Amino acid sequence: MMNLEFGMANQFILDLSVNVKRGLRTKINKGWFPGGPPIGYFSNKFNLPDHPPVYSDPDRFAVLKKLWEILIEKRCTLDALFTQSSNWGLNKHKGRGLSRSMFYALFRNPFYYGSFRWTGEIYPGKHEAMISRAQFDAAQRILVGKRPECWTHQAFAFTGLIRCGECGASITAEKKVKHKKNGNTHYYTYYHCTKQIDPDCSQKTIRDSELEIQRSNGSGRHLEEVSKANGCKPATAGHPF
Numbered sequence: 001m002m003n004l005e006f007g008m009a010n011q012f013i014l015d016l017s018v019n020v021k022r023g024l025r026t027k028i029n030k031g032w033f034p035g036g037p038p039i040g041y042f043s044n045k046f047n048l049p050d051h052p053p054v055y056s057d058p059d060r061f062a063v064l065k066k067l068w069e070i071l072i073e074k075r076c077t078l079d080a081l082f083t084q085s086s087n088w089g090l091n092k093h094k095g096r097g098l099s100r101s102m103f104y105a106l107f108r109n110p111f112y113y114g115s116f117r118w119t120g121e122i123y124p125g126k127h128e129a130m131i132s133r134a135q136f137d138a139a140q141r142i143l144v145g146k147r148p149e150c151w152t153h154q155a156f157a158f159t160g161l162i163r164c165g166e167c168g169a170s171i172t173a174e175k176k177v178k179h180k181k182n183g184n185t186h187y188y189t190y191y192h193c194t195k196q197i198d199p200d201c202s203q204k205t206i207r208d209s210e211l212e213i214q215r216s217n218g219s220g221r222h223l224e225e226v227s228k229a230n231g232c233k234p235a236t237a238g239h240p241f
């Protein structure tokens with residue numbers, strides 16, 4: 001009797017498993033990722049009307065798209081991007097912190113160019129692509145190559161938002177590379193007044209780290225933020241747009 005019951009239970013589980021697999025296969029063939037989508041997307045668990053089975057997260061989609069663009073344009077490290085995304089509050093995913101390794105894995109995920117990986121294979125998807133395939137490929141080339149730590153302090157992103165506190169001219173940034181004797185390479189970003197308004201402006205060049213300090217403690221005489229006057233938000237304020 002027991003054997004028979006187990007037998008029936010096993011058959012039930014086998015049938016269920018076949019049905020589940022068939023369901024997944026149907027979904028995949030229709031172009032929809034059958035699992036939980038990565039950050040930037042939601043799956044339509046509650047069958048919301050006017051929403052496809054996988055739809056873009058209205059809060060995070062644009063932020064992630066911006067991060068992909070920064071990676072491709074500025075060729076910075078994922079480490080620098082991770083710091084930036086923390087400043088933008090992206091790293092809270094489903095109420096939990098998004099770990100560094102999870103964050104890194106995002107930039108290897110074909111989901112973002114509109115496909116998806118399932119049991120080792122890549123399938124074309126119908127969800128909204130965040131980037132093009134060409135952008136994805138460019139990012140992969142950047143990730144395997146060596147590139148400067150360009151954006152640790154929102155480096156060049158600052159330049160449009162700040163002006164010299166003494167003369168009011170715009171600030172320009174320059175990158176410098178220093179090769180140390182021990183073989184290490186250091187990348188620095190320097191900022192200085194363009195002196196377009198007052199050629200005799202006394203302000204000197206400062207390092208990105210000093211700029212960060214001036215920004216955070218509000219002591220910047222040299223660098224006065226005019227972001228508010230321009231109607232922009234500062235680069236580090238919760239949300240980039």
Ligand SMILES: [Zn+2]
Pocket residue numbers: 164165166167168169193194195201202203
């Ligand atoms: Zn100046």
